[in-house]
Amino acid sequence: MLTRLSLRVRIFLFFCLMAVGALAVSSVALWVSYLRVADPALASAFILAEILMGFGFIALIIAVWLLFDDNVAKPIERLSAQLRARAHAGVSTDMDMQAARYLGDLAPAAAGLAEQLSGKTMNVAQAVAAETAHLAAEKQRLTALLTEIPVAMVLASPTHKIVLYDGQAAGVLAQIAHPRLNASLFEYLQSMPLQAAYEKLSKSGLEVDCTLTSIDGTQTYTARMKPLGDAPGYLLIFDDSAANIAPEAARPLVYDFDLMNSAVTGAFESLALRDLCFVVFDTETTGLLPHKDEIVQIGAVRVVNGRIIQGERLDILVDPGIPIPSASTKVHKISDHMVQGAPDIASAGRTLHQFARDAVIVAHNAPFDMAFLRRHAKRMAVDWDHPILDTVLLSAVLFGASDKHTLDALCDRLEITIPQDLRHTALGDAVVTAQALVKMLPMLHARGMTTFGAVIEATRQHGRLLEDLN
Known part of the structure; x- marks a missing residue:
């Protein structure tokens, strides 16, 4: 049971046990001392002493736990996430040695291991690049033949x-x-x-x-x-x-x-991650209130067998039916003129629903985007009953809840570049979210989370960050 808990939670429970033990020992010691004195008039003094000792022990243990959590538990969690990113997601940035400065020789040893791993990864990457170039040339020849x-x-x-x-x-x-x-x-x-x-x-x-x-x-x-x-x-x-x-x-x-040869059957919870199709999407809206604002753009891409399918994407402007505030236009660059004649949310939503059929829907902060879609589900005449993954929660699972989990922070950790002209466009954000998902899938597998159900169970441990939509 304890092995399913994160390191920080286990350390927290350890300090809780220490606090209970300290209170129990001090209580027994004062009780034995009171029995030996055998003076009822001193009972209130012994009780006061126990209360003061109890508060003192608890305050001291909390202070030590906070120091341990900040200087040992969090750095270990961050260090392990960085190593896993290098081993399974192709990340090659320098290790954060400052955060792990109190871990003794563990941080330098991990950095050395990461450096060796990066060298081997580079050799493998070069071999893969050469083979990829060969396959690309073969594909070009095949395409040329098919053109005839x-x-x-x-x-x-x-x-x-x-x-x-x-x-x-x-x-x-x-x-x-x-x-x-x-x-x-x-x-x-x-x-x-x-x-x-x-x-x-x-x-x-x-x-x-x-x-x-x-x-x-x-x-x-x-x-x-x-x-x-x-x-x-x-x-x-x-x-x-x-x-x-x-x-x-x-x-x-x-x-x-x-x-x-794919013959995937069974409930989503039992399916292996590698057998799932994912549709990663994002929206741009007139504002930040899902109960009153409207969608102005939908972007989506498909991920099959752990890779983004370049030819399968949606980029739809949506007529919101209401004026687009100038403050929102400054963010996503979509104006009222651009959405004139565009499909309404009912039509665009049905297109996205069909595009995501039999797939897991993925988004960064999914409750926000899904709230807009579910609000108009009756107009679309569809049910948004797809299984859902949230990359905010996946980031928390892999990198620890204490880290930042914005899309920019996640892309920085995974060495994903967001082109400035595509940031805050629905398709641009959907593409980089898909790239993050592709890098996180092997990291999840390395953590032993090989099925969709196991991943959902892990994300629910961070449910306080976001609403669980599954």
Whole structure:
């Protein structure tokens, strides 16, 4: 039980035990002394002595505990967080030796270890960079080859989850909903024709022609379903005339082949962090009062398999329906003129809701942003029942509740640069929050928090910082 508590809490309980022990010992000593004197007239004097001794012991122990907490417990917590950031998040800034000056040889030893770790990490990073450059070149060649093929392609897993799509397929899917890796094709296309074609493909092992209909019944597509040989899943190719594809259009690829064998089932609490999809979002508003102010911008990005998917993001201006105060415009640079003709919160909220389907919603100070969305849930005709992670609470779990947990402070600790022109824009803040999340996920795993439920349980120990929305 005690091992689940933080170091500072355990030290606090230790000093509480010392206080109880000191009071018990002094009480027993005075009681024995009073019995030996056997003079009832001295009872009040012994009681007064015990009260004075009790207050003295408690005051002394509190003073020692505060000194110990500030000079030993907090520095140890901070030192361990810095080491973990270097080991698992690629941070390479100098250790804060001043904060750990009372820890004797522990701080220099930790700094030496961190320096050696940074050297090894640099060598690994160089090797990874070289391999990444090679893969990027391969991807460029693949993209160039695909450009010569005037079709839109979607690679799907055996469970009909999207594993890869190109730029033209993104245009096809976007006619229905925002394209997303690991989303089910059944969110875009009616299931019966798709399943019938896949059953025929599975039995024959040959290419199958099929006619598919959008989920809302407004679009019809002529497509071909091709097998992948011995690999699971299939390739879905849309006919160019049906999809209105321009052959000369660019074909950026969005893919994650690890999703091909993904078969994640069960409650969110039991799922491993590495198996979850995250949608990291932020809002800009007319003010700081969720019960009366309105959203003017929504930005969101998706994180799949621990990486930010560059092609999957939202950047929506929202018409708040009320004037935007000049003080707010100075912060986020959004004026009344910019939001004229923009979608209202009902439309923008539904877009974000679809974008975050089957994903964990992540935000920095999530109760603030979620309060705006939940207030308009009826207008959007959606339920905001997604599981939620708050990067403020994740920061408290990893770096200790006593540290600052603003977005700027978190980015400083994780060596994330916030471009000045993107700060206080919804998409800019969402991107840097996503970068922080990506760096914190392996740190959480190293702490033994490998499932979503374990992380939520850890964040609830810091519930006093923010409201728990799960």
